[in-house]
Amino acid sequence: MTSPVHVTSEIGTLKTVLLKRPGKEVENLTPDIMGRLLFDDIPYLPEIQREHDFFAKTLQDNGVETIYLETLAAEALDAGNVKEEFLEKMLDESALVSSTLHAALKEYLLSMETQDMIDKIMAGVRTNEIDYKSNALVDLSSSEDYPFFMDPMPNLYFTRDPAASMGDGLTINRMTFAARRRESLFMEYIMEYHPRFANKGVNVWRSRNHLDRMEGGDELILNDHVLAIGISQRTSARSIEELAQVLFAKHSGFDKILAIKIPSNRAMMHLDTVFTMIDYDKFTIHPGIQDNGGNVDTFILEPGKDNHINISHRTDLQNVLREVLKVPELILIPVGNGDAVVAPREQWNDGSNTLAIAPNTVVTYNRNYVSNEVLRSYGIKVIEVISAELSRGRGGPRCMSMPIVREDLKK
Numbered sequence: 001m002t003s004p005v006h007v008t009s010e011i012g013t014l015k016t017v018l019l020k021r022p023g024k025e026v027e028n029l030t031p032d033i034m035g036r037l038l039f040d041d042i043p044y045l046p047e048i049q050r051e052h053d054f055f056a057k058t059l060q061d062n063g064v065e066t067i068y069l070e071t072l073a074a075e076a077l078d079a080g081n082v083k084e085e086f087l088e089k090m091l092d093e094s095a096l097v098s099s100t101l102h103a104a105l106k107e108y109l110l111s112m113e114t115q116d117m118i119d120k121i122m123a124g125v126r127t128n129e130i131d132y133k134s135n136a137l138v139d140l141s142s143s144e145d146y147p148f149f150m151d152p153m154p155n156l157y158f159t160r161d162p163a164a165s166m167g168d169g170l171t172i173n174r175m176t177f178a179a180r181r182r183e184s185l186f187m188e189y190i191m192e193y194h195p196r197f198a199n200k201g202v203n204v205w206r207s208r209n210h211l212d213r214m215e216g217g218d219e220l221i222l223n224d225h226v227l228a229i230g231i232s233q234r235t236s237a238r239s240i241e242e243l244a245q246v247l248f249a250k251h252s253g254f255d256k257i258l259a260i261k262i263p264s265n266r267a268m269m270h271l272d273t274v275f276t277m278i279d280y281d282k283f284t285i286h287p288g289i290q291d292n293g294g295n296v297d298t299f300i301l302e303p304g305k306d307n308h309i310n311i312s313h314r315t316d317l318q319n320v321l322r323e324v325l326k327v328p329e330l331i332l333i334p335v336g337n338g339d340a341v342v343a344p345r346e347q348w349n350d351g352s353n354t355l356a357i358a359p360n361t362v363v364t365y366n367r368n369y370v371s372n373e374v375l376r377s378y379g380i381k382v383i384e385v386i387s388a389e390l391s392r393g394r395g396g397p398r399c400m401s402m403p404i405v406r407e408d409l410k411k
């Protein structure tokens with residue numbers, strides 16, 4: 001039986017991708033909370049939706065099936081008859097102050113159609129939506145008028161992060177920040193109950209029930225044997241080692257992981273903000289992750305004797321990639337042409353966050369025009385999408401897409 005999840009590279013022709021159309025959650029941001037919710041500005045909803053629809057249409061026009069997180073989530077709950085169970089878990093994870101509020105929100109949300117309930121949970125629940133007066137001391141004594149009972153989840157349109165396809169399976173991730181932690185619950189239920197995925201042999205290599213963090217923006221599938229995973233603000237070294245244990249023991253097909261250490265800061269939160277694969281022998285790179293000699297700390301994890309993991313340390317990333325990919329030459333293309341102003345500007349707007357939809361063909365933001373021209377000068381086919389509002393969330397085409405099926409690469 002072929003698995004409904006199948007991704008053995010970053011660049012194989014993209015067949016099916018998971019998206020989330022930005023909804024009210026991106027408008028439920030205020031200057032007071034946007035920093036905590038990992039936004040730098042507040043998108044204009046009709047425009048961000050128009051841009052996202054354009055992104056989806058671009059993928060469809062190139063033969064990609066687009067499926068939507070919000071739709072699959074509602075279908076999964078109905079198919080599994082688990083609407084109430086899901087809601088209970090979601091409320092448990094929503095930092096509610098009291099059990100009476102829990103009960104009130106449960107009644108409010110459960111009375112909705114499943115799709116409306118999902119959309120509402122994603123958008124957030126305002127305090128003025130239900131008639132509820134808290135008698136908890138924390139509320140009675142609080143001088144702050146916080147407007148939400150349940151916070152919005154504005155980062156959901158970055159479907160790449162809460163889960164990541166890997167071979168015939170995926171990781172469902174424990175997210176770093178509380179602002180995004182509930183997001184991966186949707187994927188857990190989709191894999192468990194949606195008829196497209198449930199009981200179809202999809203391996204969950206790592207579940208969200210871990211203490212250590214991992215996010216899909218750090219997880220790159222270099223080929224059917226080799227992964228690159230960022231040690232970053234969002235993914236810990238420990239979780240990479242834990243994942244390696246599982247992948248090596250369970251005959252996943254993956255027998256090498258390059259753990260690439262990148263600076264831990266907001267601009268470079270995930271490996272895919274500074275490094276993405278474009279072709280068999282080409283990558284984008286933000287020069288900011290290399291030292292003056294072009295070095296990057298890279299650790300190679302491989303299966304050793306008796307379930308041990310052998311780890312070797314290298315700094316010559318370019319050579320390491322050339323060796324593991326078995327290509328005669330390997331090209332690292334600098335975002336913004338490496339210019340001292342253009343590179344950090346375009347990287348900030350995800351100039352190196354390319355989404356390959358086939359070898360040598362990428363989707364990128366139009367605003368990163370310098371990087372796009374550099375890519376074209378290497379003979380790469382660059383398909384641009386509009387990006388004024390989408391980029392305000394600090395994620396690009398790769399972050400906004402979670403491949404479900406890619407064609408295998410020809411050997």
Ligand SMILES: NC(=[NH2+])NCCC[C@H](N)C(=O)O
Binds near residue numbers: 218
């Ligand atoms: N794979 C990525 N680079 N995702 C970008 C996610 C951006 C999001 N605002 C966050 O901070 O989490």
